[in-house]
Amino acid sequence: MEITLITGRTVAQGEAMEKGKTGEDFKRACAVIELDPEDMSKLGAYDGDEVRVRTSEGEVVVVAKKSRDAPHPGVAFIPMGPWANVIVGGDTESTGMPPFKGIKAEITLAKGERVLSAEELIAQVYKLKE
C-alpha cells in the first residue's frame, strides 16, 4: 500500500533517548509506524504486527501501531530515530534540510519478521568498520 510518511518527535522517543539508545525502551518507542485505522484494515495489519516500509532509499521492518491522532488516511508516522532515517531521502533541495516529512513509501505485511535493535540496524545498514 502507498502512503506518505512523516517522521518526528514523540514524548516516548525523547524519554527513551535520554536513557540511552541501546535499550529496549528506545526500540519500543521508535521502531514503530503509526497508521490510520482504516489503512490498517486495508493492509490487513493488527496492532503489534510487523510491517515492512520501503522507500526509494531502502527498507526497514517496524511494528504497526494504530494511530491515536487519526483520521489521517494515507499518512503514516514513524518517530525520529535510526529506523525512520534509514529510509529517509537525502536531497535537501539546496536548503540543507533533508525531506524528513512527506516521503513516498510502500508498506507491506511482514508478520513474524524480527525488528532489529538500533545497534543491529546500524551494523547491518552501514556495515561497521570491522
Place this chain on the structure above:
Amino acid sequence: MKLILKNGFVYDPLNGINGEKMDICIEDGKIVEDVKDAKVIDCSGKVVMPGGVEIHSHIAGGKVNVGRLMRPEDHIKNVMPKTRLTRAVNGYSTPSTFLTGYLYAKLGYTTAFTAAMPPLMARHTHEELHDIPMLDKGALTLMGNNWFVMRYLKRGDVELAAAFVAWLLKAAKGYAIKVVNPGGGEAWGWGRDVRSLDDPVPHFDITPREIISGLAKVNEMLSLPHSIHLHANNLGRVGNYVTTLETMEVPNGTKPARERQVVQLTHAQFHSYGGDSWRTFASEAESIAKAVNNNENVIIDIGQVVFGDTTTMTADGPMEYYLSSLTGLKWANKNIELETSPGVTPFVYSKRSPVSAVQWAVGLELALHIKDPFKVLLTTDHPNGAPFFKYPTIIAWLMSARYREETMKEVHGAAQKNTTLATIDREYDFYEIAVITRAGQAKSLGLAEKGHLGVGADADVAVYDLNPEEVDPSRDYKLIEEKFARTSYTIKGGEIVVKDGEIVKVVDGRTLYIDAKVDEGLERELMRDIDYYFKRFYSVNLANYPVQEVYLTNPTPVQIDASNVR
C-alpha cells in the same frame, strides 16, 4: 610595561592642554609623573590624545545579533581571514564581536558602552561584550518601560524605585539608566505607541513625563556616575523637535549629584526634525541647539548620519515597525516581558533622498550650533546613523567647511534648502575633536580615570600621524579622514595594541558595572515585592535572573554608597 610617548602634540582638554609638546609617561597601566628605563616612542610631529571613549553604540546583545541573523548580506562585507593574532572576522553594520574590538582599537578608542541592554537579556549582552577584545566596556541598562519602575513611580515611591534601580544595575551588571521611548515600549506590547509626553501608558496610568522626571530624580538620589541616558519619544517622526524641546525641560527641577548634566539626550539628530509631512521635512537643529546652549542640565550626543547601507536597531519597537512599513524592508521585533520592546530593520541613507540629505545635515548642524563641545558628543548611534568606523569622515566634516560644501554638492538639494548647514563656517580644531570623542564622554559617564592624560589616569592613549603645525584640516580634510581611521599607536592599559594601523596585541578590557547599596530595610521591602512579581509574571525565576560575574572580563564594580536612600 613602561613607556614614554615623547614629544607629541598633546590634546588633553580635561587638563586644559591644547596641543602642547609634551612627554606622556606610563607605568603599570597608568599615566605617571615620570618613568625610568622605559621604552620610548617618538611622537614628534604627531597628535596625542587620550584613548577614545564610546558612549552610545549598539555593539553587543540580542538586538545586534538579530541584526546579524537577519542580514547575512552584511557579513559578506569586511571579511578578513584569521591571522596569527586575530580571529576570522566579518560584518559591516553589525560587525562580529572580535571585529568590533579590532576596529575601535584602530580608531584609537579604548572604551565603549553598549547602548541598550534589556536586563532579562543581560547575560547575552555580557557574553558578547566578553568576546569584544581591546576595550573597557559597560552597558546602558533599559528601564524606561520597566513595570517595577512604572509602578513605584506611579505610586510616588521614589525611594523604592531607587532601590529597584540599584538592584537592577547590579543584577544586570549594568552601568547607567537608559530610557528609550518612555511608555512607548510598554504600549508596543499592544501594538501601540505614545506620541506625547502626556500620553498615558496603557494599563499603567503613568505618562512619559513622569517616567523621565522620576528616573532623573532616582539617578541623582543614587548619585550614579552617568546621568540618565534618554532616547526621547517620537524618534524619527516629522515635527518631533517640539517633543524634544519639551523633554529637555522635564528634569529641570532635578539637581545633579555630580559634576555633570542631569540628562543626556541621545542621538539628538533623530529628534530635531521640523515640517508637517515628509514633503516639508526640514531641520530644526538650530532650535534644539539653542535650547541645549541655554540649558545647563542637558547635553546631547549627535547620532550622525553617513550615507550608505546600515542596519537600524533600537529598543524603540514601534519606531522600527514604522520605519519598516515606510521602506517595506524586512523587520525584526522582540517584545521583552516587563521591560522593553526592541526592533531591527535595514535602512539605506541615500544621497539622492531629500530626507536622508536633511538628516545628514541636521547632525552636523547640531555639532556646529552647540557652542560648548562638552555638550555635544560624537556618535552615530552605531549602526543607526552609520557604522562607528565612519567617525573619521564625520571628524573631517566638522574640521572642514570646505569638505561639507563638497559633500553638499553631491546630495539632494533639500540639505541646502531645508537646513542651515550651508550657512555655517565654524570648523572644529583638534582640541574640540578631543572633547567630543573622549573628554566629553568620560565626563558625562563620570569616568574619573578616562578621557584624560593626567597623572593617575588609565594609560589609554591614541597617537595619530598628523602634525598640527603642518596640516590644515580645513584644506587637508582627506588626510584627516585617513589618519583618524588608523592610529600610529593605540595604547590600552599601558600596552601597545595597535601600531601603524595594525593590531599588534590582543587584550581583554575590563567590564564596569554599578554596585550601589541602599538602606537594608528598604532593600528587604523591595525584594519581597520583586519576589511576588517574578513568581507571577516573569518567565524565569528570580534566582536565575541576575548575571553572574563570571560572564564579565575583569569585572570592575563601581561601588556607590546610597545607604541614605531609605
Place this chain on the structure above:
Amino acid sequence: MHRYTDVICSFCGTLCDDIEVVVEDNRIVDVKHACRIGTAKFFASNDYEHRILKPMVRKNGKLVEASLDEAVERAAEILKSATKPLLYGWSSTSCEAHSVGIELAEELGGVIDNTTTVCHGPSALAIHDAGYISCTLGEVKNRADLIIYWGANPMHGHPRHLSRYSIFPRGYFRERGQQDRELIVIDVRKTDTAKIANKFIRVNYGEDYELISALRKVVNGGELHQESVAGVPREEIIALAEKMKNAQFGVLFFGMGLTQSYGRHRNIDNAICLVRDLNTHTKFVIMAMRGHYNVVGFNEVLSWQAGFPFAVDMGRGFAWYNPGETTANDVLQRGECDAALIIASDPVSHFPRKSIEHLAKIPIIAIDIHPTPTTQLADVVIPSAIVGIEVDGTAYRMDAVPLRLRKVKEPPEGVLSDVEILRRILAKVRGEQLAAKAEVAR
C-alpha cells in the same frame, strides 16, 4: 542530602528553570516539576550502565578503552590530517563549548554546523528574507489571548510549554489563565496538542503554504474564490483570519511540521509575512519551537563570532555560509568531508541514509554522554559530563533568553566537560601546552 531549587532542565528549548532536585551521595533521588523527559534525563544521570565512562579508541577494527590523553591525541591527529573536517552537533552542550568549537573549526579550516540544519534551518533562511517578529515567552504568558500551534506538537516535543508559557498559566493581563485564551492547532494529524485545543484545523500534507497564503489574502481584505484551500473550507479560513485580526495579542508557534514539509523555508517566510500583515491590524508575533535545549545558543554564538547562525565553512580562513552547500547533510552527501567531530548529537540516528553512508567511511570522533549509533561508528569516543547536571554552562531558551545552567552533582570519575575536552583537543591541534586551569566558565 541536598535540595537544589531553581534548577534549569537541560532537555528542550523550553528550558524550565523551576525544577527541584534532591541529591544524596552524588545520586539524584528526587526531581520535582520536570516533565517526563526532563525527569528521565535527571535520573538517567545516575545510571552509569547507560553512560560512557571511559575514552575509547578503535584498534584493529574494535573500540577499546584508552587513556584520555591517548584519545585526545588520536582525535587531534585525525583532525589535523583531515583536509575538511566536519564539526557537528552542539545543540545539547553549553555556549562555552560552542565558543571553543568555533575556534577549533577556524583553526582546522573545517565546516561547523549544528542540529539547526535538520530542525529550523529553513526558519533561519526565512528570517534572512523576511525578518522575525517575536517576543519573549513571558509576553505570551502575560498578554496573549490567541495562541496558535502550527505543525508543532508541544505535548510531545516541549511538554511544559503549554503550562508554563502559553495556554494554561495566569498572566498579568490574563488573570483567569486558560479561560482568557483560545488555543488553535493546525496540523496534518490530530495530535495530543490538537486534542486539547479549542479548535483543530486539519491541513492537507504539504499544503501549508497555500493555507498561509489564503489567510494572508483574507487578512489583507481580499476575497477567497475557492471552496476550500489545503483541505480547509473557505468559511473556516475566513473565521480564522478574523479571529487573528481581532486578537489583542496573538502568537503563532510553529514547528518542524512547517520546516520539514514541502516548501520548507518558503512556508516560514510566508508565515512571517502573515504575521507582519496582521500587525497592521493588531499585535501579533511568531516563534519557532526550538527543540534541543541549546540549539538557539549555538546560533547566537556563531552569529556574534562568525556572522552566521549555522552551517559555516572555515576552509578559506574566514566564515563562508551557503546553506545547501555548507550544511552538514550536503557536505556529507557530496562526500566532501574527510573526518568528523560529533559532539552532543547522534546524526547516525537522525540523518538520512545517504549522509550516513559517507560518514560511515570517514574517521569519527564522538563526544557524548551515552552510547549511541554514532559512538558505535566512531573511531574515538570521549565521554563527557552533562551540562546542567554535572557542569555549569550557558544556554539560550527558544526565545533567546539566556540562562546559566548549574551543576548539582559530580560527573563520573575522570569524565570532563565538553569545554575541557575541546580545549585539550584544540591545544593538541595547535601543538600548545594546555593552560594550567580549566576555564569551565567563560
